[in-house]
Amino acid sequence: MGLRKSKATTSNxxxxxxxxxxxxxxxxxxxxxxAALIVVLIVASFYGxxxxxxxxxxxxxxxxxxxxxxxxxxxxxxVDQRVVWLQRxxxxxxxxxxxxxxxxxxxxxxxxxxxxxxxxxxxxxxSGASFxxxxxxxxxxxxxxxQNATVIFAFFFSLIPAGVIILLSTFxxxxxxxxxxxxxxxxxxxxxxTQYLMLVADNETMAxxxxxxxxxxxxxxxxxxxxxxxxxxxxGFTLLYLSRFLNAMxxxxxxxxxxxxxxxxxxxxxxxxxxxxxxxxxxxxGIIGFVGLVGPHxxxxxxxxxxxYLILGSALMGASVMVVCDIISKLFTVTALPIGIITALIGGxxxxxxxxxxxxxxx
Amino acid sequence: xxxxxxxxxxxxxxxxxxxxxxxTIDKPELICILGPNGAGKSTLMHxxxxxxxxxxxxxxxxxxxxxxxxxxxxxxxxxxxxxxxxTTFSMSVLDxxxxxxxxxxxxxxxxxxxxxxxxxxKLLGMEDFALHGFDELSAGQHxxxxxxxxxxxxPKLMLLDEPxxxxxxxxxxxxxxxxxxxxxxxxxxxITICHDLNVTAKYADRVVMLYxxxxxxxxxxxxxxxRENIILLYGIDCQVMELQGRPLIALLDGDELDSxxxxxxxxxxxxxx
Numbered sequence: 001m002g003l004r005k006s007k008a009t010t011s012n013x014x015x016x017x018x019x020x021x022x023x024x025x026x027x028x029x030x031x032x033x034x035a036a037l038i039v040v041l042i043v044a045s046f047y048g049x050x051x052x053x054x055x056x057x058x059x060x061x062x063x064x065x066x067x068x069x070x071x072x073x074x075x076x077x078x079v080d081q082r083v084v085w086l087q088r089x090x091x092x093x094x095x096x097x098x099x100x101x102x103x104x105x106x107x108x109x110x111x112x113x114x115x116x117x118x119x120x121x122x123x124x125x126x127s128g129a130s131f132x133x134x135x136x137x138x139x140x141x142x143x144x145x146x147q148n149a150t151v152i153f154a155f156f157f158s159l160i161p162a163g164v165i166i167l168l169s170t171f172x173x174x175x176x177x178x179x180x181x182x183x184x185x186x187x188x189x190x191x192x193x194t195q196y197l198m199l200v201a202d203n204e205t206m207a208x209x210x211x212x213x214x215x216x217x218x219x220x221x222x223x224x225x226x227x228x229x230x231x232x233x234x235x236g237f238t239l240l241y242l243s244r245f246l247n248a249m250x251x252x253x254x255x256x257x258x259x260x261x262x263x264x265x266x267x268x269x270x271x272x273x274x275x276x277x278x279x280x281x282x283x284x285x286g287i288i289g290f291v292g293l294v295g296p297h298x299x300x301x302x303x304x305x306x307x308x309y310l311i312l313g314s315a316l317m318g319a320s321v322m323v324v325c326d327i328i329s330k331l332f333t334v335t336a337l338p339i340g341i342i343t344a345l346i347g348g349x350x351x352x353x354x355x356x357x358x359x360x361x362x363x
Numbered sequence: 364x365x366x367x368x369x370x371x372x373x374x375x376x377x378x379x380x381x382x383x384x385x386x387t388i389d390k391p392e393l394i395c396i397l398g399p400n401g402a403g404k405s406t407l408m409h410x411x412x413x414x415x416x417x418x419x420x421x422x423x424x425x426x427x428x429x430x431x432x433x434x435x436x437x438x439x440x441x442x443x444x445x446x447x448x449x450t451t452f453s454m455s456v457l458d459x460x461x462x463x464x465x466x467x468x469x470x471x472x473x474x475x476x477x478x479x480x481x482x483x484x485k486l487l488g489m490e491d492f493a494l495h496g497f498d499e500l501s502a503g504q505h506x507x508x509x510x511x512x513x514x515x516x517x518p519k520l521m522l523l524d525e526p527x528x529x530x531x532x533x534x535x536x537x538x539x540x541x542x543x544x545x546x547x548x549x550x551x552x553x554i555t556i557c558h559d560l561n562v563t564a565k566y567a568d569r570v571v572m573l574y575x576x577x578x579x580x581x582x583x584x585x586x587x588x589x590r591e592n593i594i595l596l597y598g599i600d601c602q603v604m605e606l607q608g609r610p611l612i613a614l615l616d617g618d619e620l621d622s623x624x625x626x627x628x629x630x631x632x633x634x635x636x
Contacts, residue, residue, distance in 0.1 A: 011478050019481045019493045020474075023457055026494050114451040241470060248462050252449040259410050259465040259516065260438030304496075305452030 006139075030309045032348060033302055037316035041096070044323040048092050052331045054083045094220035094228070095322040095339070098281045101232035103295030103318020105274045106238045107310050110296055111246040112270050113176040115206065119293035120278040123183030124161035127190035129282040132157030134197050136211040150212065151224070154283035161186040162275035166268055174264045175253070179271065215288030215340030217326055224284045231280040235273050236315055242270065243307035250305070274338070288340045290347040291318050301354060321347070364425060364440075364519040364552050365389040371420035373406050381576045384420070391550045393543040394565060395557045397587070398573035399596055404556045405446075407573065408522050411554070412441050424520070438466035442518035447507045453498040455476065456508055460484055463515030478514050483511040487541065503534035510538070514545065522547075523555040526537045527562060535559060539566035564588050564610045572596065584610055 008358045011017055025258070049065070051057045064084045068076070076082050105120035112238045113122065121127075132153035141149035165174070172178055198206050239246075245266055248256040253263045295318035296310065322339065329342045365388070372382035380403035388394060396404045409415040411422060413434060422429040424440065442463070453459070454537055458475045458481060464476040484493050487507040492500060497508065506526055523542070527535040534585050539557075543566045546553045563570060564586065570587040572580040574596050580587045588610045600615045 011482075013482070013485075015485050015490050016478055016481045019457070019484070019490060019528070020477060022494055023477060023481075026455070026457075111452060116451065244462070244465055244470070247454065247458075248465055250450055250452055251459075251462065252445060254409075254414055254445050255443065255448075257414060257434060258438060258441070258443035259462060260433075260435035261465075262434055300452065304454060306454045306458050 016230065017088040019344050023283045030303055030306075034309065034313055037302075037313060037320065041316055041320045041323065044320055044327065045092055048095070048323050048327050049084070049088050051327050052088055052328070054079075056080060058118065065089075084286070090222045090225055091217050091220040091326070092323065093225055094285065095217055095326050096319040097225065097229045097232050098217075098285050099291050099295070099318035099320070099322030100236065100315040101228070101281045101318070102288060102292035103299070103314040103321075104232070104236045104239060104311055105277045106292030106318075107296035107299065107307070107314040108270060109244060109292075111250050111305070111307055111310075112267055112274075113180060114250055115176065115180070116297070118180075119289075120274060121277070121287070121289075122293065123165060123179060124187035124190065125158045125275055125278045126282060126287045127187040127194070127332045128160050129154040129158035129279065130213045130287065131190040131197075131284075133212045133282075134194050137209045137212065138197050138201050138205050151283045154212075155279050157190070158282055159275055161190075162271055164273060169264065174267050176267070179267070212286050214338045215282075215286040215343075216338035217285060217322075218338070219284065224348075228280050228284055232277055235277040238273055239270070240308075240311045242266070243311050246270070246307040250307075274355055284338060286338075288322075288343060290343040291321055294347050295321055297351070298354060301305070310325065331354045364391065364421070366504060366520060366552065366554075367423040367481060368411075369421045369423070371410065371417050371422065372409075373403065373410060373415065374418045381573065381578050382419070383577055386571065386578060386581070388552055388554070388569075388611045390568075391546050391552050392568035393539075393546045394552070394554045394569045394571060395563045395567040396554065396571050396573060397560070397563055397596075398559060403576070404573055405524055408524060408554065411520075412443050412522055413437060414443075414617055437465055438516065440518055441520045441522065442513040442516035443592075444506075444513045444521070444523040444526055448497075448505055448509055448530065450497065455494050456489065456497055456500070457481065457484065457493045459497045459508060460515050461510045463512040466516060478516070480511075483514045484508070486514070486545075487511045502529045503531065503538075505561065506530060506534070506538055507541075510541065510545075514549070519551060520542040521551050521553045523553070525556045525558065527557060527559060535562050535566070539563075542566070543568065560612045560614075564612060565607070588612060 013019070050056065050061045060080065061084055064081050068074070068081065068085055076085050100308060102120050106118070109118040109120060109122055110116060116156040132155070133150050135157070136150040137154035141153070161183050164186050165179050168178065168182050198209060201209065245256070245261050246257050248261055249263060249266065256263045296314045299310055299317045302310045321343065325342045325346060326339055328346060329337050368384055368386040371384040373380045384407065396407065406415060413429065413432070424432070457524050460480040460483060461472060461476065464472060464480065468476050481493065484490055487510060489504065489507055489511065492504065497505070500508065510526070526538050526542070528537045539562050542553050542555060545551060567584055570582065570584050571578055572587050572592060581591055588603065589605065590601055593599065593601050593612060598619045600617050600619065602610045602613045602615065604613065
């Protein structure tokens with residue numbers, strides 16, 4: 001990510017040495033901020049596990065966690081154990097993975113598009129996913145407890161916008177404006193199709209379809225987690241590896257090319273990464289807004305816009321925001337409102353406040 | 364470092380920008396490309412670093428055809444300073460300059476990479492701003508940082524697209540002087556697009572004049588910046604004098620400069636009477 005720590009400068013020049021030292025401190029501060037974000041995430045997660053509609057004390061919860069970790073093979077017998085291991089734990093893990101993935105995808109999308117308004121859904125991923133889910137639900141494929149068809153349809157259709165952009169890029173240069181406009185066109189097409197399906201659907205299907213579009217963590221299970229986690233981890237680290245190229249692309253396509261980056265190919269590759277990360281989350285949780293837009297921006301305020309730190313910082317920030325929003329949802333609302341509503345409802349005012357407080361121009 | 368352009372041509376569809384351009388540059392010096400708006404200066408420069416592909420002809424860098432260079436290989440020997448820096452999310456000055464190491468370094472920057480960047484920031488006298496945000500600087504300071512970044516790429520050929528645009532007189536002179544000195548100090552061939560005749564006359568080692576789709580004149584400032592050439596290029600009369608051993612061009616106001624307002628003025632005056 002940054003420099004190798006052990007080696008210092010070998011320069012004899014006092015000015016160079018001085019700035020080198022200042023730069024080490026500058027970088028160390030960023031690492032401290034990252035460490036602080038890790039602590040926040042851990043504390044929030046530990047607390048989050050103890051919150052829920054089913055009454056369990058802090059000690060009871062961690063008694064169960066420790067017992068089960070020591071005897072992993074044993075079946076979960078009591079209701080208490082099942083609540084902690086089969087509901088709260090996967091829900092917490094899903095919140096962490098989804099928040100991290102969406103925020104990483106958002107920060108990469110913003111840097112790649114050179115646009116502070118960009119988020120993981122900018123190229124139409126969410127509208128594709130909604131359409132896919134609605135198709136599966138109206139076709140009656142999502143029967144009973146198995147939501148597999150819905151997930152598969154949502155995943156597949158959410159990748160279509162990226163596919164369209166890749167196809168277009170063979171005719172036209174893949175600039176950020178082209179990508180955003182193509183994404184918006186595809187989004188309108190999908191929205192229109194979704195609206196048509198909703199119009200002809202019966203009430204029950206319509207309710208189910210509508211409910212799907214609102215992002216929620218309540219469907220979390222151990223089954224859905226591995227795929228999502230694997231995609232987010234591999235995708236996230238690949239984006240981290242590409243962070244210096246994202247930095248150069250932020251200085252303009254021409255400049256990026258003259259430091260040796262094949263900008264159009266790189267942009268398509270990053271788009272594919274972002275799309276797969278977002279699709280793997282959205283298809284399981286539905287559309288969780290705001291984390292992917294605001295998570296990266298709050299991180300930019302803390303860490304600056306160097307993608308070498310921003311990508312990792314956004315992951316931690318996004319995960320923390322999701323865990324905290326889930327806690328709030330469980331603590332303060334009777335029916336535990338879906339996370340998609342909470343992130344926007346709380347995130348919006350908080351972000352407005354931060355914009356006003358922000359002295360330095362980040363954007 | 365030798366750059367050779369052979370029978371180079373570029374056209375947008377049927378509209379030629381330039382054609383039959385032959386040019387050999389084989390000395391580390393400051394070369395200014397001069398020409399009226401639309402003469403194809405930027406296009407010519409973009410052909411030299413693969414931002415555009417010429418429609419005809421070849422470019423050879425150190426004897427090797429440009430087509431055989433990958434973008435990455437080219438980036439190791441040719442650097443580019445764009446017209447203006449166009450960042451959306453800016454970083455610190457040092458991190459900005461460190462981007463120049465991308466063609467050379469791996470994923471992890473070495474202490475040496477950082478040293479090179481700091482040395483170049485110092486070379487341009489910007490050491491007090493190393494850890495400031497890039498967006499906190501003025502236009503002239505931006506230009507210096509972009510040059511430092513370009514030097515950090517350790518190129519043999521440095522291309523600059525109008526580095527003195529948007530700068531006040533002092534910074535124009537400073538930047539050009541700096542480029543001239545850097546060419547000598549670091550043994551780099553520096554090619555820059557320039558609009559200001561007098562700044563060019565004062566600092567350029569060689570001037571290449573683009574006019575009427577080809578290289579109209581090529582040589583020292585004394586050879587290229589003559590009254591005849593300037594009248595031809597811009598349609599403006601002038602006096603060419605000499606100051607500090609370099610040409611000094613004083614442009615003259617005249618009827619060639621038709622603002623179309625003078626007619627209205629006289630018409631207005633006539634109707635008043």
